[in-house]
């Protein structure tokens with residue numbers, strides 16, 4: 048599995064949802080990694096994939112604003128992600144360190160909207 052670090056391979060994998068990307072990244076250089084290359088079990092890999100695809104459901108992309116209940120949706124996403132990340136950590140123990148980055152975009156959008164008033 049390749050990234051842009053000098054070693055050519057990640058030391059720490061970051062679980063972090065983003066639009067249109069697999070939710071696994073090299074924590075050092077920020078390269079997006081292919082979920083299939085990480086070496087997870089099929090079950091966890093597909094759960095992680097499904098979870099990643101729900102990223103940003105709290106944002107109305109057409110209108111670039113937060114949906115009603117968006118903060119709670121993001122909170123649920125982060126809780127699920129944190130649970131998945133600890134399972135990833137167990138599966139990849141001795142191969143990679145694993146860290147989880149919670150999403151803050153709903154809070155970001157909420158603060159933007161407050162500023163408009």
Ligand SMILES: [Zn+2]
Nearest residue numbers: 050052073076
């Ligand atoms: Zn890297």
